[in-house]
Amino acid sequence: MGGDNAPSMVIDGMAIALESVSNLNFHIYGDGHKLSTLLASYPKVMEVTEIHHTEDVVSNDEKPGIALRSGRQSSMRLAINAVGDGIAGGVVSAGNTGALMAMAKFVMKTLPGIDRPAIASYYPTMTGESVMLDLGANIQCDAENLVQFAVMGEVFARYVLHIEQPSIGILNVGTEVLKGNDSVKQAAAILRETHLPIKFHGFVEGDDIGKGTVDVVVTDGFTGNVALKTIEGTAKLFAGALKEELKGSMLGKIGALIAKPAIDAFRNRFDPRRYNGAMFLGLNGICVKSHGGTDSFGFANAILAAHEMVSDGLNDGIKEDFARFNDEHHNFSNIQVDD
Amino acid sequence: MGGDNAPSMVIDGMAIALESVSNLNFHIYGDGHKLSTLLASYPKVMEVTEIHHTEDVVSNDEKPGIALRSGRQSSMRLAINAVGDGIAGGVVSAGNTGALMAMAKFVMKTLPGIDRPAIASYYPTMTGESVMLDLGANIQCDAENLVQFAVMGEVFARYVLHIEQPSIGILNVGTEVLKGNDSVKQAAAILRETHLPIKFHGFVEGDDIGKGTVDVVVTDGFTGNVALKTIEGTAKLFAGALKEELKGSMLGKIGALIAKPAIDAFRNRFDPRRYNGAMFLGLNGICVKSHGGTDSFGFANAILAAHEMVSDGLNDGIKEDFARFNDEHHNFSNIQVDD
Incomplete structure (x- = not known):
């Protein structure tokens, strides 16, 4: 439900992404009536999409802390939960960046060795x-x-x-x-x-x-x-x-x-x-923030970025490197820089 | 003597600047022989220019602190001194930025009320x-x-x-x-x-x-x-x-x-x-740093910027505003920002 032209931009974007990667499937969260009406134009997308109805949305000016506490039934939170629960491989949203980061951090937690996602x-x-x-x-x-x-x-x-x-x-x-x-x-x-x-x-x-x-x-x-x-x-x-x-x-x-x-x-x-999609790295799950002002082509790219991170096993790579890094890292804790 | 194509770029730049503002006059510091040879091509510029010979120059990789201590006879330092001594209204250099700032601060000092020049x-x-x-x-x-x-x-x-x-x-x-x-x-x-x-x-x-x-x-x-x-x-x-x-x-x-x-x-x-010239603001004197890689046209603009700041009385304006600001400023020392 997030973004200037949501949810139609999102649905159109799903259709474009599905043309590139045919084995995608979607869970979408938001106004069920609106979403199913929009999906009706895309029978192929409909086949691989499950709609989850919710009326609550996180608005763009909502403070992250408030969204975290009171937005438990928001479309954003439910989409993030889907990753936390293992239902989805990644989540993509064009909504409120701060709220998305706060909720994703709360639900997914950070990967071992990472203090703060970026x-x-x-x-x-x-x-x-x-x-x-x-x-x-x-x-x-x-x-x-x-x-x-x-x-x-x-x-x-x-x-x-x-x-x-x-x-x-x-x-x-x-x-x-x-x-x-x-x-x-x-x-x-x-x-x-x-x-x-x-x-x-x-x-x-x-x-x-x-x-x-x-x-x-x-x-x-x-x-x-x-x-x-x-x-x-x-x-x-x-x-x-x-x-x-x-x-x-x-x-x-x-x-x-x-x-x-x-x-x-x-x-x-x-x-x-073509470069739409800000990746939240360091979370125990894939989360991509699309620009709110993008169109369906841009949103499709954000979906494809999320898909690539999931299918390439990005987080396994990060975990592997951090395990190695932390093994040797005690050696560096005393490094001083001359001034 | 500073800049990729100094001193010829500097002398050429002086000639271009003099075409715009006919009442400019120059003091130039550096290799007297080189400078007078170059100036020979510009009789009009030569008429309004005084050459001050010095062999010492500040190199581009010199640390500001070292330049300050050991570069007392450098072309850069002598040019800055000219402003400090009231001989020149402003100084323009295409040399080492850090050294220029350190020396200018040392020689000119900051204007009243200003902790750090920018x-x-x-x-x-x-x-x-x-x-x-x-x-x-x-x-x-x-x-x-x-x-x-x-x-x-x-x-x-x-x-x-x-x-x-x-x-x-x-x-x-x-x-x-x-x-x-x-x-x-x-x-x-x-x-x-x-x-x-x-x-x-x-x-x-x-x-x-x-x-x-x-x-x-x-x-x-x-x-x-x-x-x-x-x-x-x-x-x-x-x-x-x-x-x-x-x-x-x-x-x-x-x-x-x-x-x-x-x-x-x-x-x-x-x-x-056209936008060449970084202004050092907050000093009790005018100092402009030209890009080292500029050409004579760019250097002329840096000279003209310095001239404008001198003739417009920029520093009087800054002093005036700071006097007013500091009068009322005790009122703000306790302003807190909610978090």
């Missing part, structure tokens, strides 16, 4: 695709949190982006060892020393995000959230200005018309719907 | 131009620092960007009052209550930077540095991809050729050289 997204770069985390779940992070994000991000890049040996960078204000705050310095010191087979690149800067300098960009949720939204804002600014200049003159209009296939290819490369 | 830059948005600070001088900032940045940024927007009543926003992970860390919450509480005639908008998010939602974006140096470089990286990613797609097909090439004036206008709008 929100991750992947995005296009000059060289391919990279993943960045945390994007807003944790406003303040210590070194341990960042190290855990690094390990989770590395597994995500390996399992979902299919990068054989993903490189990891910590976002900072410079690349020199002594730059930045204590959390990033200490986290880098731990990652430099670890015997896990991970490729730690060191510090990266804001412009390295778009360059694709590393496959995994690790940062605290404050910086990551600002960086991600700054990318979105810059993209909109550029696209808007380009359109304005092209439409502002006859030659611009003619040129744009002739170059339309190239301009379309450019636009398609950065189509935010 | 680095500010202005940039193009959907609606015009905005200024953002701090961009890296202060990795960790408390509420007081952010409030001081807000007041300085507001004066800058008024005096240099000529915005009559600039709006101020604090960069955060959401716009709701209770979002973010303690520093931003407390700073917002102070700015909401102040009787200074400033227009406090509230919190803004990363995508508001490009939108131009506010005229002044206030943030700590860690987040600001990442955001600024993220904009740069995203711009490069987009420009590169657009070029690639247009050059990748015959229709793309033809269309781009026809639309060239429009595409050039688009490129010109975001030409980083």
Whole structure:
């Protein structure tokens, strides 16, 4: 029931996703009448979908704590419960992010060795695709949190982006060892020393995000959230200005018309719907948050991301790495960074 | 002597700046022989320039503390001294940022009421131009620092960007009052209550930077540095991809050729050289850091920015506002933010 055009956008998105992966099946939670009416247009989807009626929904401005306490019968909570109960492999929602994280954490719990789940997204770069985390779940992070994000991000890049040996960078204000705050310095010191087979690149800067300098960009949720939204804002600014200049003159209009296939290819490369879906990593279950303003194509991608994480066994990979990491980790607990 | 193509880029830049503002005059510090040879090509510039020979330079990888102690005869230090001694109205350098800040702070001191100077830059948005600070001088900032940045940024927007009543926003992970860390919450509480005639908008998010939602974006140096470089990286990613797609097909090439004036206008709008120059605000003197990789056109803009801040009396404006702010500020020292 979450998202600007829910639930029709959700149902349409399920249909698109089912075209890509034919063995999907769905449990959907919300207004049963609305949902079954919408599903009637998609007989194939209906065949693989079970509707669970509930009248309660979590609104977009509801505080996470309130949603957690009073939303026990909400569509969001029941969908999360389905993962907790083993009925579903993963949950996808376009609703309230904070409430989704709070409920998912409460129901699914975190994986062993992980203190705090993180929100991750992947995005296009000059060289391919990279993943960045945390994007807003944790406003303040210590070194341990960042190290855990690094390990989770590395597994995500390996399992979902299919990068054989993903490189990891910590976002900072410079690349020199002594730059930045204590959390990033200490986290880098731990990652430099670890015997896990991970490729730690060191510090990266804001412009390295778009360059694709590393496959995994690790940062605290404050910086990551600002960086991600700054990318979105810059993209909109550029696209808007380009359109304005092209439409502002006859030659611009003619040129744009002739170059339309190239301009379309450019636009398609950065189509935010292709990258829709923020992954909640570190939970004992798969949970993907779709952008609330996306359309059915974008929502389908969020479903497919969840499906990929389930079928690739992402969480088994994370558990495995953390077991190894924690075995050796007592060696690092005393690492100090010179100032 | 600082910058990738110094000193020739600097001398060429002086010539360009002098074409815009004919009553400029220069003191330049560095290798006297090189400088006078270069100046020989510009008789008009030579007339208004005094060369001060020194052999010592601050290298780009020198630590600020070392530069401060051992670079007393460096070209950078002597140029800063010229402002401290009242010989020059402002200093412009394309050299080592950290050393420039450390030396400028030591020589010029901060303005009354300002604990820490900030680095500010202005940039193009959907609606015009905005200024953002701090961009890296202060990795960790408390509420007081952010409030001081807000007041300085507001004066800058008024005096240099000529915005009559600039709006101020604090960069955060959401716009709701209770979002973010303690520093931003407390700073917002102070700015909401102040009787200074400033227009406090509230919190803004990363995508508001490009939108131009506010005229002044206030943030700590860690987040600001990442955001600024993220904009740069995203711009490069987009420009590169657009070029690639247009050059990748015959229709793309033809269309781009026809639309060239429009595409050039688009490129010109975001030409980083037009926005070259990071302003060190809060010092008792004007100091502008040029990008080291800029060309003479970009360096000329940094000179013109310094000239504008001097001739507009920016620092008098900042002093005036701080005198008023500090008068009423004891009222705010006990403001608490509910959690």
